[in-house]
Amino acid sequence: MTQENILIINCGSSSLKFAVINPQDGDEKISGVAERLSTPEAFVRWKFQGNKDMVEMPAAGHFEVFGKLLDVLKETNLFDTIGGIGHRVVHGGETFKESCLVTDEVVQGIEDCIHLAPLHNPAHLVGIRAAIEYFPGLKQATVFDTAFHQTMPERAYIYAVPYEYYEEQRLRRYGMHGTSYRYVSAKAAEMLGLDLSNSAILVAHLGNGASAAAVLNGESVDTTMGLTPLEGLVMGTRSGSLDPNVFSFLNKTYGYTLEEITDILNKKSGLLGISGLSNDCRAIEEAAAEGNRRAQLALDVFCYVLAKQLAGLAVALGRIDALAFTGGIGENSDLIRKKVLELMGVFGFDMSDELNEKFRFGNEGVITNEGSTVAMVVATNEELMIAQDTAALIG
Structure with a gap:
């Protein structure tokens, strides 16, 4: 066999x-x-x-x-x-x-x-x-997961802390979801008929863990996750980026230890922390539709932070050939995509409601009107990338 x-x-x-x-x-x-x-x-x-x-x-x-x-x-x-x-x-x-x-x-x-x-x-x-x-x-x-982001320039991965921390302990931004970004950026370029080696693609990998990346000419030049997966976007249970002095504030105000605060920010924050309901975006969307104010707020914060960080990543690209949504939320939530693209109107996104609703549940394609800056849905396949890499390495 x-x-x-x-x-x-x-x-x-x-x-x-x-x-x-x-x-x-x-x-x-x-x-x-x-x-x-x-x-x-x-x-x-x-x-x-x-x-x-x-x-x-x-x-x-x-x-x-x-x-x-x-x-x-x-x-x-x-x-x-x-x-x-x-x-x-x-x-x-x-x-x-x-x-x-x-x-x-x-x-x-x-x-x-x-x-x-x-x-x-x-x-x-x-x-x-x-x-x-x-x-x-x-x-x-x-x-x-981190390998794809090793092409980031120093200005994107160095933290503004004493440089010896990087020299001695390699304290820096690393990023995650690299296998997904490698697959999705290449697939997006293929779907659009672009030359990957001459492309500028924003990718939003949205799930319970969420991040975004700027992929220029097939290489990562910046991303939102940092030393750990806690930095960056609002996620299912993770806070994303916040004032580092939150640690001191929670310690002095509530007496929490460093370990307890880290646990709160990783496991009890994000969509769950704001809504008080769930870390599942589908449950929060349902509650928001029924008028739950904190569910609505959770979605608003999630989308605003995502749009703002995507806008920041555009600086690393110089132009936007496409914005690709992927991951469980990115591929299936037409509501999240709609809210984000409305917030990013300054970049020329003109979303089609019909196409946005069409491309869900495994269906891929462009969700913006002709003449618009392109936004699209691409179903990620990290397992296939792992299988292909493994097959190539073992010959």
Whole structure:
């Protein structure tokens, strides 16, 4: 049997997402997720040929889930079709500027970046080591969220703090969602008939985690996320950028510790914090339509901050060939897109209500009228990028 497929692994601190994808045509053979790992409620669910299955695995960790994954792949006759494994890794620091095969040196490099992503990189390392144990004959590759942004110029990534912090600890803006930006900017240029090497594209990757980036001639020149995913846009539960003295204010006013404040800004803020209802944009849109004032405010703040930061990113491009919306919210919320484009009218966006409503739920296309600065919807596919990178690296 031909080993034509790639197993994609994305380990979080308490979750593990997986998929088997053909890198040539993007066909997804199976996909699944394990959640609430290392708790009594841990479970794994997957979808294969339209059928959904789930099994409870109380207290299971990543290694136990890999054992179950191996069983599922054998039961579905997919195991022998897998030619390699591709791992999503959040943070590669300045060490990794492109995807690479897993070696002892690469594992050490990911370990060296743990202080930059203490919640993510340890989980990725667990996934890599578990994959080596359960799939010993397969080559593995790592694809870094930060790698695409390593083309940013110094003026875009240096923070205005004592320079020795950068020299000694590499304190700087790194950005995330790079794999998505690489895919979406190339796809947008292709859809518009543009030469990617002579293009200026803004991309808004909007989901529970949200960021935006300026992609000039196929390379990232600026982005909104920073040292960590907390900087930048308002998100589902993250505050985005704010006055750094908020930490001191909350400490002195409420007595919160540094760890408690960090937890609040990462897990209890954003759309959830403003609305008091949910981090799910769909639920907030429904509540806003019913007249809930705080839900309306949450949407207004989300869209205003996004429009303002997109406008700032335009400085890095010099012109706008297209603004591409992607991610769960960007691809599906015609309301968010409408509000953002209205706020950015100074850039010449003239949105078509009909096209904006048409291009949702997997449908892609331009949502502005002829003669307008182009805004469009592009469905991201990070898994396909990981599969293609892995296939190329393992030959």
